Amino acid sequence: MPALAWAGVISDTRFNALSEGGWNCFGTEANPEGGGAGSAAIVTAPGSAPDLANALRVSFPSGYHDGYNPVECDSNYFNSSEIYQQIYVYFPRGYEFHTIANKLSYDYLDSNNSADNPGNLYIAVWDTQRSVVIHLQPNSPGAENRVLYPNKSWPTIQTDNWYKISWYVKLNDSGSSNGVARLWVNDVLSVEYTDVNMRSGIFGSRNFHFSTLLPIFGGYNKMSKTQADFFYFGRAILSTTPVAGGPWGAISLIQKEPKPPNNLIINK
Numbered sequence: 632m633p634a635l636a637w638a639g640v641i642s643d644t645r646f647n648a649l650s651e652g653g654w655n656c657f658g659t660e661a662n663p664e665g666g667g668a669g670s671a672a673i674v675t676a677p678g679s680a681p682d683l684a685n686a687l688r689v690s691f692p693s694g695y696h697d698g699y700n701p702v703e704c705d706s707n708y709f710n711s712s713e714i715y716q717q718i719y720v721y722f723p724r725g726y727e728f729h730t731i732a733n734k735l736s737y738d739y740l741d742s743n744n745s746a747d748n749p750g751n752l753y754i755a756v757w758d759t760q761r762s763v764v765i766h767l768q769p770n771s772p773g774a775e776n777r778v779l780y781p782n783k784s785w786p787t788i789q790t791d792n793w794y795k796i797s798w799y800v801k802l803n804d805s806g807s808s809n810g811v812a813r814l815w816v817n818d819v820l821s822v823e824y825t826d827v828n829m830r831s832g833i834f835g836s837r838n839f840h841f842s843t844l845l846p847i848f849g850g851y852n853k854m855s856k857t858q859a860d861f862f863y864f865g866r867a868i869l870s871t872t873p874v875a876g877g878p879w880g881a882i883s884l885i886q887k888e889p890k891p892p893n894n895l896i897i898n899k
Contacts, residue, residue: 669701697849719865805835
């Protein structure tokens with residue numbers, strides 16, 4: 632079972648090993664709908680990797696059916712109403728993208744037992760435009776299953792390039808649409824919403840509890856890989872406080888009371 636952490640950096644790996652820095656990575660079982668099993672391997676980072684020596688190569692066999700993941704990397708457990716995350720990804724030339732969703736990472740609200748599912752969100756390279764989105768999947772009454780599309784800038788994920796994808800999510804007060812979600816691509820703000828509703832009712836006090844790198848190929852269309860394929864994860868960080876080197880300073884996440892001007896004179 633992963634260790635429990637309560638504040639600060641929860642998991643941080645540069646993929647020098649499959650289990651490192653609070654992330655535990657492993658290959659999953661064969662795809663039950665066809666295509667066999669993929670694999671996870673630590674390799675030298677390809678291309679002009681930014682401060683990355685190694686990477687996790689995620690491999691799909693030809694015929695791999697959509698809706699499944701050949702690799703999984705689990706974080707330590709934690710308990711926080713807000714998260715800061717950062718991953719690097721690289722898709723080589725000729726990579727076959729799913730036409731709807733190329734999922735990368737999931738964040739889960741605390742679940743008390745296997746039948747108790749307050750919901751999750753995931754990060755994905757989305758549709759043929761290959762933008763990066765946050766997909767909210769809450770199970771609280773009144774909370775909306777919702778894709779947060781880019782609304783600040785519209786980068787397209789290309790092959791043969793490393794991308795740093797960073798996101799910050801603060802959960803809403805129970806039953807209120809006042810949560811915050813932001814996502815940056817290469818430190819440029821792409822997604823920003825301040826009306827997020829992820830929890831209410833019996834799930835109103837549930838915090839984030841667990842994260843996983845989960846490279847699911849699709850899950851929306853009945854399609855399969857037409858070729859053997861692979862892509863790479865670079866450094867992956869999960870934290871409950873701002874990560875050094877991240878874009879968090881671009882927008883203040885803490886609202887402060889304004890200070891009065893110097894030498895202010897008030898006439899009575």
